[in-house]
Amino acid sequence: MGVPTPSTHRVIELDALRGLAVIGIVWMNVYAFALPHQAYHNPVVYGAEHAADRLIWAVSFVFIEDKFRTLFAMMFGAGCLILLEREAARPVRKHYARMVILVAIGIAHSVLLANNDILRGYAIAGLALPFFVQLSHRALYAVAIGFVGVHVGGGIVVFGSSVLDFYAGRMGTDASLFAERNFGADEPAVRHALQLGSENFHGRITRRSADILSQLREVAGSVPISLAGMTLGMALWKDRMLAREWRTFRMQRLAAISAALSLPVLLLLAWWMADNGFPGALVGASALVLSAPFDTLLALAYAALAMAFFSASGRLTSQLACVGRLSLTNYLMTSVILAALFASWGFGLFGEVSRSQAFALSFVPIAAISLWSPFWLKHFGHGPFERVWRLSARLLS
Structure with a gap:
């Protein structure tokens, strides 16, 4: 299918990178829809039937x-910076209007479909982005590193006690119980999660609507690491890497260094959890805290590799660019498809599949957005939710 010619100001490789990020998110979101939430990070909790x-x-x-x-946060930060620099009149006011509408979309998404919605956290974190617009790319790199440090420091405060309790054999403390209920194989907690995952649509809306404020408080904990990704994306745009102005060898070297620094540690963390039998304390600390700097480095490696090898005339790049130009719509539509597969009001596969089966089913929404995105852009231009977001923000500003 033919791909629309992008407007002259668009960097098609950047759109393609955004599309790649949307697809990668589906590969993890499928577990949030298919399995009890403890199994999202912990394979022995549920759905691990085979090697x-x-x-x-x-x-x-x-x-x-x-x-x-x-990677998606990086694209979000770069996109916000582009709009803030491009707007001729009241750029900050328009930016805040976009963030207000985005958090409203995120709340609706979290109530109706996805417990792990990221739009709310991005919108809240995005409120701080205008304060960083005037910084140089070097200063933005430093800010990104600082936000990673804040995230890790806060995570150590939250999970440090449970890790120490695990090695000391103190399994009945409040910290240990919290970790095991949320990241371990605590049977009553897993049964409760299975019950929630099987509720009907009306029950879900009633429960989630009554809990919006506490959900936002939980989302606020992700703001530092989201800002780390966003300011890194802003830095890479100002440094012209995301504008694809670096030499290919320079981008390849950045990818190689970032991967060499991150992959050994991530492999070591995976071994550490598995060797200890996946206790909740180690799983929570590893997945949410200790891996964070190395997740960021590997995301940077992916960005550098993609910008080095994507070609504006390439078929794959053009296909991914279509997915990326409809990133908001596609992110929401993948949740619609995953809910149709796993929720009780759809095919009801929640809790009925293994982890590998859930991963295989993630290619259903990926195939759908890959097929429909070029068609929609060719005939309608902007995505439906991008249009709603833009028009609503314009009215609000």
Whole structure:
């Protein structure tokens, strides 16, 4: 299918990178729809019937989990910077209007479909982005590193006690119980998660609507790491890497260094959790805290590799660019498709599949957005939710 010619100001490789990020997010979101939430990070909790399931978990932890979310945050930061620099009148006011509408879309998304919606966190973090617009790319790199440090420091405060308790054999403390209920195989907690995943549509809306404020408080904890990705994306745009103005060898070298620094540590963390039997304390600390700097580095490696090898005239690049230009719509539509597969009001496959089967089913929404995006752009231009976002923000500003 023919691909629309992008307007002259678009960098098609940047759109393609955004499309790659959307697809990568689906590879992890499928577990949030298919399995109890404890199993999202922990393979022994549920759905690990065969060695293939453990292998899928290991590949996901090392190469996918939080790498594509970070990549998406990078694209979000770069996109916001482009708009802030391009707007001739009231750029900051228009930016805040876009963030207000985005958090409203995210709340609706989280109530109706996805417990792990990222739009709310991005919108809240995005409120701070105008304060960084005037910084140089070097200063933005430093800010990104600082936000990673804030995230890791806060995570150590939250998970440090549970890790120490695990090695000391103190399994009945509040910290240990919290970790095991949320990241371990605590049977009552897993049964409760299975019950929630099987509720009907009305029950879900009622429960999630009553809990919006506490959900936003939880989302606020992701703001530092989201800002790390966003300011890194801003830095890479100002440094012209995301504008594809670096030499290919320079981008390849950045990718190689970033991968060499991150992959050994991620492999070591995966071994550490598996060797200890996947206790909740180690799984929570590894997945959410200790891996964060290395997730960011590997996401940077992916960005550099993509910008080095994407070609504006290439078929794959053009296809991914179509997915990326409809990133908001496609992100939401993948949730619609995953809900249709796993929710009780759809095919009801929640809790009925293994991890490897869930991963295989993730290619259903990926195939759908890959097929429909070029068609929609050719005939309608902007995506439906991009249009709603733009028009609503314009009215609000």
